[in-house]
Amino acid sequence: MSTATEPLPNIDFEHFSKLDLRVATVTACEPHPNADKLLKVTLDDGTPEGRQVCAGIKAWYEPAELVGKQVVIVANLEPRKLRGEISQGMILAASDLKAEPAADAEGKPGPDERDVVVVTVGKPVAPGSRVS
Numbered sequence: 236m237s238t239a240t241e242p243l244p245n246i247d248f249e250h251f252s253k254l255d256l257r258v259a260t261v262t263a264c265e266p267h268p269n270a271d272k273l274l275k276v277t278l279d280d281g282t283p284e285g286r287q288v289c290a291g292i293k294a295w296y297e298p299a300e301l302v303g304k305q306v307v308i309v310a311n312l313e314p315r316k317l318r319g320e321i322s323q324g325m326i327l328a329a330s331d332l333k334a335e336p337a338a339d340a341e342g343k344p345g346p347d348e349r350d351v352v353v354v355t356v357g358k359p360v361a362p363g364s365r366v367s
Contacts, residue, residue, distance in 0.1 A: 255311035256327075256366035257281070258356055264298035269318040274298055276326065280310060281363015289322040295351040307354040307366050327354040 259278035267273035309325040331350045
């Protein structure tokens with residue numbers, strides 16, 4: 236059972252159209268060497284060099300389970316270093332909170348209190364395909 240959350244304020248179409256959502260294929264995945272909750276994910280995003288993202292989904296996914304999956308990413312998110320590793324985007328995921336979730340020390344629901352599922356596509360498409 237999910238708990239309802241308050242919706243965020245509406246944005247205009249101009250702001251929405253600035254998001255570059257793309258399909259990417261996971262080519263490699265491993266635990267982040269300096270973070271307990273992150274996976275370091277290598278993606279084929281249709282570019283010659285590909286990209287790396289750090290995703291906070293370690294509690295819900297084994298690295299090998301993601302290899303070969305096609306996921307939806309925010310491709311134009313400004314790159315940033317997360318615990319010493321560069322993250323060049325974000326993998327989209329849905330979070331299904333259980334009723335009355337217990338909070339962890341940071342006030343966030345823990346892995347036993349919610350399910351997190353990466354957003355995938357229904358059938359294979361070319362890496363780098365736009366999502367609209």
